[in-house]
Amino acid sequence: MGINVLFFGSLTDATAVAALNNVAAGDTAALQELLHQQYPALRTAKYFIAVNQQMIRENTTLKTGDVVALMPPFSGG
Amino acid sequence: MGINVLFFGSLTDATAVAALNNVAAGDTAALQELLHQQYPALRTAKYFIAVNQQMIRENTTLKTGDVVALMPPFSGG
Amino acid sequence: MKEKKLRNIFTEGPIPAQKIADDVQHHSGKNDIGAHSIFLGQVRADAKDGGTVTAIEYTAYIEMALEKMALIRENLFAKYPLTCMHVHHSLGTVAVGEICLFVFVSAAHRKAAIDACEELVEQIKQELPIWGKEIVSEQLSYWKENK
Amino acid sequence: MKEKKLRNIFTEGPIPAQKIADDVQHHSGKNDIGAHSIFLGQVRADAKDGGTVTAIEYTAYIEMALEKMALIRENLFAKYPLTCMHVHHSLGTVAVGEICLFVFVSAAHRKAAIDACEELVEQIKQELPIWGKEIVSEQLSYWKENK
Numbered sequence: 293m294g295i296n297v298l299f300f301g302s303l304t305d306a307t308a309v310a311a312l313n314n315v316a317a318g319d320t321a322a323l324q325e326l327l328h329q330q331y332p333a334l335r336t337a338k339y340f341i342a343v344n345q346q347m348i349r350e351n352t353t354l355k356t357g358d359v360v361a362l363m364p365p366f367s368g369g
Numbered sequence: 370m371g372i373n374v375l376f377f378g379s380l381t382d383a384t385a386v387a388a389l390n391n392v393a394a395g396d397t398a399a400l401q402e403l404l405h406q407q408y409p410a411l412r413t414a415k416y417f418i419a420v421n422q423q424m425i426r427e428n429t430t431l432k433t434g435d436v437v438a439l440m441p442p443f444s445g446g
Numbered sequence: 447m448k449e450k451k452l453r454n455i456f457t458e459g460p461i462p463a464q465k466i467a468d469d470v471q472h473h474s475g476k477n478d479i480g481a482h483s484i485f486l487g488q489v490r491a492d493a494k495d496g497g498t499v500t501a502i503e504y505t506a507y508i509e510m511a512l513e514k515m516a517l518i519r520e521n522l523f524a525k526y527p528l529t530c531m532h533v534h535h536s537l538g539t540v541a542v543g544e545i546c547l548f549v550f551v552s553a554a555h556r557k558a559a560i561d562a563c564e565e566l567v568e569q570i571k572q573e574l575p576i577w578g579k580e581i582v583s584e585q586l587s588y589w590k591e592n593k
Numbered sequence: 594m595k596e597k598k599l600r601n602i603f604t605e606g607p608i609p610a611q612k613i614a615d616d617v618q619h620h621s622g623k624n625d626i627g628a629h630s631i632f633l634g635q636v637r638a639d640a641k642d643g644g645t646v647t648a649i650e651y652t653a654y655i656e657m658a659l660e661k662m663a664l665i666r667e668n669l670f671a672k673y674p675l676t677c678m679h680v681h682h683s684l685g686t687v688a689v690g691e692i693c694l695f696v697f698v699s700a701a702h703r704k705a706a707i708d709a710c711e712e713l714v715e716q717i718k719q720e721l722p723i724w725g726k727e728i729v730s731e732q733l734s735y736w737k738e739n740k
Contacts, residue, residue: 300652302724302736345654361722365738366719366721366739368651368694368718377575419510422507440507441577442591444578444589444592445571445574445575446535463614463618466613471610471611474691476690477637477689481632481633483631483632484629484630485628485631485703485706485707486630488626488627490627543623545617554637560632571703593702
């Protein structure tokens with residue numbers, strides 16, 4: 293499949309990496325399940341998901357090359 | 370009596386002076402009447418009056434040494 | 447005369463842009479400040495009958511303006527949790543493009559700084575005895591009116 | 594990739610106070626500007642369990658932040674009669690007392706400049722994917738939370 297996953301802010305405390313490349317997942321729900329198994333601390337973390345820089349609220353189909361970002365609440369400024 | 374009168378902003382176009390010293394007037398109404406006779410253009414000018422830096426709205430008794438300011442609408446900033 | 451010492455707010459001529467940087471820099475030692483809200487008034491080349499504005503000449507009833515400013519300041523410090531408040535207004539001639547008003551409000555959090563700055567600017571415009579004369583040419587000028 | 598070129602808003606490290614003066618000076622040639630509204634975010638030495646904050650480390654999802662910023666900008670220009678809008682946000686380490694956010698909005702009249710600046714600051718805080726990590730010591734840090 294080949295999904296690129298980005299982690300931001302406090303989520304990198306849970307993952308210890310900022311990005312994963314070539315992850316195999318058909319939709320965002322499957323991707324989350326996979327990531328929650330790999331990084332259990334993500335299960336209780338509050339985060340939003342963007343697919344190719346667009347925020348999504350519901351399960352979304354993924355295709356090769358998509359960039360999925362997991363983002364905790366913003367705290368700029 | 371001895372009232373000091375100050376003119377500000379557009380009012381100085383009517384009076385050509387910025388101040389009058391030792392004007393004889395017992396209250397602000399009498400002072401205005403006097404000034405309107407001396408400078409007829411003041412009659413139609415919109416202005417506020419301050420006695421010793423306090424804005425007044427009604428006829429106010431004056432005493433020697435009082436400073437009466439005639440001020441058109443403010444336009445600072 | 448009252449006993450309290452009045453802070454001056456008036457500057458002869460335009461307020462140098464450099465002053466803004468210097469004042470901001472000067473507050474870097476105040477570790478409880480999280481937000482600065484700044485308002486600058488700049489002289490506009492407004493179109494008038496007979497030409498465009500080239501400068502504004504400011505005059506003020508200085509003593510009364512400083513007394514009034516002290517009250518405004520006191521009221522805003524009572525109303526909002528502020529750290530600092532600085533006001534600078536020009537007297538005399540300020541050319542088009544130059545700064546005639548510099549209002550600088552600092553607080554721990556943005557809401558207090560922003561709200562107080564906005565209120566302060568309105569009160570300066572409405573309540574301080576200051577007058578601007580818009581100069582079009584040597585022969586032509588208009589007394590400014592605030593909206 | 595979209596065709597439109599995105600404006601950068603990010604600066605590595607603190608935003609120098611001097612930049613504010615330079616930017617204001619740079620606008621003195623715009624004769625239709627009457628009002629500048631400026632907001633500055635400064636890093637606070639907040640008390641935390643284990644010490645006080647000494648710096649904030651900023652990271653961002655840069656591409657998404659710039660896309661989002663372009664939309665915010667477009668919407669504010671459509672909503673208010675503005676002349677200019679400039680945003681600068683730090684990335685990396687910004688020490689206590691230093692400036693991490695510089696928002697600069699200019700308009701002919703004060704109301705548009707002030708209202709748009711306030712709205713812009715809120716949107717930057719709420720909508721841009723930027724994160725701050727409050728550093729207390731080498732061993733201790735807290736992820737910042739916006740109110």
